[in-house]
Amino acid sequence: MARTDPLKAVSLDLGACCGPIRCDTYVPFVDALMLRVWVRDPGLLANLIEYLSGLEYGSLLSETERRYFGVTSTEFGDAIFLLREGFAFYPSFFGARYPMALHGYHPKLDSQQSYFGYWGPSVIAPPNRAVGVFPVLRSLFHPQQ
Numbered sequence: 001m002a003r004t005d006p007l008k009a010v011s012l013d014l015g016a017c018c019g020p021i022r023c024d025t026y027v028p029f030v031d032a033l034m035l036r037v038w039v040r041d042p043g044l045l046a047n048l049i050e051y052l053s054g055l056e057y058g059s060l061l062s063e064t065e066r067r068y069f070g071v072t073s074t075e076f077g078d079a080i081f082l083l084r085e086g087f088a089f090y091p092s093f094f095g096a097r098y099p100m101a102l103h104g105y106h107p108k109l110d111s112q113q114s115y116f117g118y119w120g121p122s123v124i125a126p127p128n129r130a131v132g133v134f135p136v137l138r139s140l141f142h143p144q145q
Contacts, residue, residue, distance in 0.1 A: 004098070
């Protein structure tokens with residue numbers, strides 16, 4: 001968990017770059033520290049990317065990062081914006097309460113790693129990053145894959 005700072009509350013103005021939210025133009029989803037946007041009007045994507053790229057409190061996932069994390073499909077969003085550690089969107093799904101701490105910031109941050117405990121055959125190599133946990137669990141439950 002990383003502490004958040006209420007002075008680092010982030011409110012977005014997507015309407016300034018993309019107009020009103022509509023199902024036929026663009027649909028954003030904000031959790032506490034990630035914004036995903038599905039763009040239905042191709043003419044809006046460049047404006048959205050320019051707007052999000054200019055925000056200093058986070059960054060768009062690059063194509064390389066999307067490949068690394070396995071989120072290349074646009075089913076995950078046409079644009080995925082991740083806040084820097086310590087920031088949080090406000091309001092978010094927490095409602096009017098600002099979170100004191102969050103986990104789930106960029107998975108390559110050392111502060112976002114945890115302990116992986118495993119008791120079993122030594123043929124399983126423990127993951128060294130959070131993104132490696134799923135393949136280990138899959139190999140335990142479905143060894144032939």
